[in-house]
Amino acid sequence: MYQILKQILKTGIKTEPHPVADDALRTAAQGLQAEILHVFGQALSIRHVDAGSCNGCELEIHALNNPYYNIEGLGIKFTASPRHADMLLVTGPVAKHMEVALKRTFDATPEPKFVVAIGDCGCTGGIFGESYASCGRVSNVIPVDVAVPGCPPTPIAIMQGILAAISAR
């Protein structure tokens, strides 16, 4: 126990200032209503869905939870069930084999809800494109509010995308 406490003290607080929302990432007019923002306030639950990524974007989503980015410090946490979620964070081109699962996850998420597509593949289909096995971009399958490009996007860019979705215009 002593060693753990000593290490914690030595490490100090690593968390950096959080970025601000990047409005440029909005894909379309979202019709954000004041009451939605009121409902979410400063607490947001996110359900991540990997719809067919190369797992690169997952690495950066994991990094959001490290002490530097400390996304929970913003009141944002990842939840285990879409039924508890306010937002879906979707990575990958949507593999055909994941199409049904993604739609069902979307349907299981209660209104009001946001969808943020992560990475070049989520935004455009990326290198995998559309084919017999890939539906391409996330918005081909479910409605998307914000799309964050990058291969993979940095944790800061992902945070900016999340914040863009929930902050008022």
Added chain:
Amino acid sequence: MQLEDLNIEFHALAGAIPAWRAQIGADRLQPVCAQVRESGGRLLALWGSDERANGQGFALHVALATHPGLLMLSLALDANQPAYPDISAIFPPAERMQRAAYDMLGLCAKDAVDQRKWIRHGCWPEGQFPLRKEFDFTQKMATGLDAYPFIPVLGDGVHEIPVGPVHAGTIEPGHFRFSIVGERVLRLEERLGYKHKGIEKLAETMDALQGAKLAGRVSGDATCAYAWAYAMALESMTGVTPPPRALLLRALLLERERIHNHLGDLGYLGNDVALSFGFAQFWILKEDVLRANGALFGHRYLMDRIIPGGVACDLPPQGKARLLAETEKLEQEIGTLRAIYDEHAGLQDRFLTTGRVSPDRAAKLGLTGLPGRASGQAWDLRAQYPCAPYNELDVRMATHRNGDVAARAIVRVEEVLESLRLTRLILDKLTEGPLTAPVPSAPAGAYGIGMVEGWRGEVLIGLQVGADNRIARMHPHDPSWQNWPVLEHAVIGNIVPDFPLINKSFNLSYTGQDL
């Protein structure tokens, strides 16, 4: 075992690793596999190709690891009834690879016990095969729902827990079907293939240089290993040797990939036993490594930095000092954290004996890579077939015999420390010089193999190039193919709440096997 013992006419494949290739008849497949197995060899990969455009039928390719080197066996199969003898009784990991070879190409393993589909769910109909040349890559078919016959477990008090494909954490999708009594797992059956996005077929629309970028996205967390294996395959068929500085930088990047992945896993293993302190600490270290990657090489995960012919980045002048300082800090911090993990009773209680795969079972089932080394399977390409620059680095392989979560954690710690030692050696050897060698077009019909010890285990790329430097066939092989079936064995008799911990201790790639 000597190659001559097999009584086959091999010809040596050019390239960075010792490899031989031979055409054999279907009747020789089982005896040769049995002989390789008896002498301690392993199955690395099995895939097919459509050779009908060349006036032949189909072909089956079997890659075997033996002590002298890699053996590539190719079988010519009939154009109308492509079939070959089942080898899953000799090499258990062959089973799913054979089922995938049927789904993708219609190649049938005769007399195989399990003939269920594997990669195919509902997105293309039975009787169609995406990797056949007449199959249109861009066609869109109605998605049918998947009906998959799981094997039921019957008996008093047995019930099933279906998990996935969408999991509870930030994890890739796959389905796990647990049959349990009380809390104990009687049987786990995996259903994968959800991430199938047509990588192999997509490669056939690309030329050989474009393929490198795709190879680096087969499994993003092992992008350096895939990019290097791909480059090695293309360089072997075009007779290119990258300059010494490029080879050293490749090794530096590959070791950095190993370091950041192992650090991340060590953090999550702590987290999974409720020691969130471990997560915070190891992920600070991981983030530091990623930031240094971004600052020095221009990409946090080093994607597209290894290219055919060499590397697409250089170590800037101030880089050496930064990496040496980082290495020293990591060694110190890992030492502290290792001692804390070692002495933490709660953590050790969860780690020890959990998800155990004995060395005997590991050998029988063909467990490979990092989990293999934690179960006494002493294979590490960097030590066994050390391609340049590893031939000058004398890699010390980490092996343990307990085969439990604790052993897989210790192997990670030891491998990170070894990677840090290698980093110093590499930085010491690094001299000025060119970063790339020109890569000419490959001759039509060329065939090449590349294989690299990634952080999970050996990553193999089989490459065939047709006319105009177009890719005729690209098969990327992830070690997860071998290890997923062993995970089913590792959880037997464990309690359900330990599954996430056991799964994390293997940390297998879904995308790497779904392709």
